[in-house]
Amino acid sequence: MAVTIKDIAKKAGVSITTVSRALNGYPDVSEETREKIKKIAEELNYTPNSIARGLVTNKTQTIGMIVSELIKPGVYHPFFLEVLAGIKAGLKKDRYDLILFTVDPESQDATSYEKLCNDRKVEGAIVEGLRLSDPYIEEIKGTQIPTVLIDIPILTDKVGYVSSDNVQAAFEATSYLIKLGHKNIGFINGHKDAAVSFERLEGYKKALEKNDIPYREEYVIFADFTQEGGYNAFKTLIFEHPEITAIFHASDLMAMGSYRAAKDLGMRIPEDISLVGFDDIELASLITPALTTIRQDTFKMGYTAAKHLLAIIRGEKPQHIVIPHKLVVRDSARKL
Amino acid sequence: MAVTIKDIAKKAGVSITTVSRALNGYPDVSEETREKIKKIAEELNYTPNSIARGLVTNKTQTIGMIVSELIKPGVYHPFFLEVLAGIKAGLKKDRYDLILFTVDPESQDATSYEKLCNDRKVEGAIVEGLRLSDPYIEEIKGTQIPTVLIDIPILTDKVGYVSSDNVQAAFEATSYLIKLGHKNIGFINGHKDAAVSFERLEGYKKALEKNDIPYREEYVIFADFTQEGGYNAFKTLIFEHPEITAIFHASDLMAMGSYRAAKDLGMRIPEDISLVGFDDIELASLITPALTTIRQDTFKMGYTAAKHLLAIIRGEKPQHIVIPHKLVVRDSARKL
DNA sequence: AAAGTCATCCAAAACGTTTCGGATAAAATC
DNA sequence: GATTTTATCCGAAACGTTTTGGATGACTTT
Incomplete structure (x- = not known):
């Protein structure tokens, strides 16, 4: 033919x-x-014929992207798209193509990580959105397949990762609230199945400590990154600790939940409660009042992940690469 | 090895x-x-070894997804993610994998549609987000590669498409405003490089006609689906035609622009102006007041596109498949 | 003039499958 | 007992490349 x-x-x-x-x-x-x-x-x-070529060279010029729970009612990856665009951009020059795998942990036909990659003969993989409890995590720690993770700290001789400096970012966000005069600062965190949750908690604690504000465990609620989770956490926090004047959130989506909850309770933002988010999703700048939050350069995360993966494939040593973040001050937190 | x-x-x-x-x-x-x-x-x-198998069977068990301008500052595909998830779901049972291509029209290294597909030996492709002026469009009209388009009406013996019934949806949205008592209804449409824009315009006109409201061309502005575009269009419309009491938008994002513009002009929604959107993006339900809009079942669009593509690959005849939509009434439009 | 160098080309093997066209022996049929 | 059928197996070709290890002849060098 x-x-x-x-x-x-x-x-x-x-x-x-x-x-x-x-x-x-x-x-x-x-x-x-x-x-x-x-x-x-x-x-x-x-x-x-790339197939024929691949057969003899044993190279496929493809890398896999593995993402878990692409969409789930209520949950969604706020910046998957940008990371993806970054990855595509990072792959472009070397003419690698991207094949997309989605895994759902509950699925019966769960193939192993290695099998998934080997079946399609991808030369490397970028992994995003896995929970810490996902069985793939353990497997990736021992894999020989070049791998770059996003926001999941694993570093071996074949796998590296990129992430923001979550400790520092949370530190900055919390410090900002402290500088505005807040002392009773709640923290609506993500679930315990994400590495970033612990890092952000650490940053939150650090900021309190540095300013001689005692850390109170009751002020921290582990939600699940979703809007609904934020909504409930806000109410719990406010009911049980009405002295709280500011809340830091581990995701903008949860901050959106707080917006809704505040409205339901007749509280005004920022007059009655100051809020700070994390992510800087599109929504953040559109909502009223506009949300003060931490911006992650997600495009760059994807781009860097791709570039680094290609480097690992070429034989370079995997690293942890930190992508700069930025505190974006808008209107959702006020001076006390 | x-x-x-x-x-x-x-x-x-x-x-x-x-x-x-x-x-x-x-x-x-x-x-x-x-x-x-x-x-x-x-x-x-x-x-x-799927490569070796592919070489002899000439089948790759992969389909391509082609999307243009994955992200562009300010523009983004509000429901790319859900469509994608739908596609993945639709491909799952038949164990097809998805390889993602992004094309940007301005790029120099623009390979032809056929070449793109042939290089990777995809068995078929799903195409989303192409502008009508994109050269791929012409090429797709003549291609022999099984193809399913989303929201782009092309029907040949190898290519089909899925879309909402945009005429009907726009008709319903406009009729809803009319039923609320509005007579001077503006329409902030998308750009002229999208088929849906014309269909939605047609639906808008139909509703006016049916209710004996004269169509006024000055009430229609072609924006570009973006928030910024909506913002400007709103101001123009309101300045030049202060008698307008309601505006229908061809995208929620543009409606968000109107929210901002209304706020800047000191107009209240829905007291001073009623707004209706299109898409039902996440934002729509979160913003205050919650946006009345047309919900498209984007997951299903992706799912259906995938299933139909597989059918075409099997030799079935391409069709135009319509995905049901729904008017979601919230708080952004009021009775006059 | 012999030996070495260089530029240009090619035959054949290899990659890991699938598949076509039998081969073999046992079982069934006449 | 001869023939046909059936169940089970296999050799070899084919898919379209890349790559190895020369081959060939012309040109240089001694």
Whole structure:
């Protein structure tokens, strides 16, 4: 059907070896024949069969992206899209393609991480959105497949990761509230199945400590990153600790829940309660009052993850790469 | 390196033919040897080399997803993620994998649609987010590659499409405003490079007509689906036609722009102006007042697109498949 | 003139499967 | 007992590349 190297060889009156070498830029073919071959290939509208090539070279020019629970009612990956765009951009120059795997932990037909990658012969994988309890995590710790994780700290001789400096970011957010005069600061955290939750908690604690504010465990609620979770956590926090004047959230989505809860309770933001989020999703700037939050450069996270993965594939040493964040001050927190 | 069919053959003392046929469920191998082979394959942790298989069968079990301008500052695909999740779900049973292509129209290295697909040997493709002026559109009209488009009406013997009934949806949204007593209804439409814009305009006109309200061209502004576009369009509309009491938007994002513009102008929603959107993005229910809008079942669109594509690959006839929508009434439009 | 160098080319093997067209022996049929 | 059928197996070709290890002849060097 499709035109092959053989057709070109016949038409050009040379061997298929020569065609292959001509097209791939090897030096041992004269400019004259190279030009001829190229011209014929062009005419015949030849495209190399990547499958055949892959079979012999054992390279596929594909990397896998593995993401868990792409969408789940109520939960969604606020910045999956940007990370994805970043990855695509990072892969572009090296002409790698991306094959997308979604895994859901509850699924029966759960294939192992290695099997998933080997089946499709991806040369490496980028992993995002796995819970710490996911069985893949353990597997990845021992894998020989080049892997880059996003927001999951694992570092071996084949796997690296990129993330924001969550400790520092949470530290800054909390410090900001403290600087505004708040002393009773709640923290609506993510679930305990995410590494970032612990890091952000650490940053929160650090900020309190540095300002001689005692850490109170009751002020911290582990929600689940969702809006609904934020909604409930807010109410609990406010009912049980009405002295709280500010709340830091481990995600903007949860902050949105707090907005709703505050409205239900007749509380005004920021007059009655100051809120700070984390992520800077699109929503954050659109809602009223606009949400003060930590912006993560998610495009860059994806881009960097891709670049780093290619480096690992080339044999470089995996690292932990930190992507800069930024506190974006808007209108949801006020001076006390 | 990896264990092959040959290793199994040797260990089982049979030919590679028999191993292949045993593993693939052919009838001409005794249950006894089949079991033995299966056991050995299991022991050796054999995974078939999909590349080698692909080379001989000329099937890759992959379909491509082609999306343009995945993210662009300010523009984003509000429901790309859900469509994607739907596609993944639709592909799951048939064990097809998804390879993601992003194209940007301005790019120099623009390969043709056919080349893109052929390079990777995808068996079919789902296309989303192309502008009508994109050169791919013309190419797709003539392609022999099984293709399903989302929201782009092209129907040939190899390409079908899925979409909402945009005419009807716009008709319903506009009729709803009319029923509330509005007569001077503006329409902030998308750009002219999208088929849905014309369909929604048609629905808008139909509703006016049916209710004997004259169509006024000045009431319609073609924005670009973005928030910024909505913001500007709202101001223009309100300045030039202060008699307008309601505005229908071709996207929620543009409605968000109107929210902002209204706020800037000191207008209250819905007291001073009634707004209706289109899409029902997450934001719509979170914002205050919650936005009345048309919900598209985007997950289902993706799911249906995938299923239909598989059908086309199997040889079935391409169709136009309509996905049901729904008017979601919230708080952004009031009775006059 | 012999030996070495260089530029240019090619035959054949290899990658790991699937599949076509038998081969073999046992069982069934006449 | 000869023939046909059936169940079970296998050798070899094929898919479209890349790559190895030369081969060939012309040109240089001694």
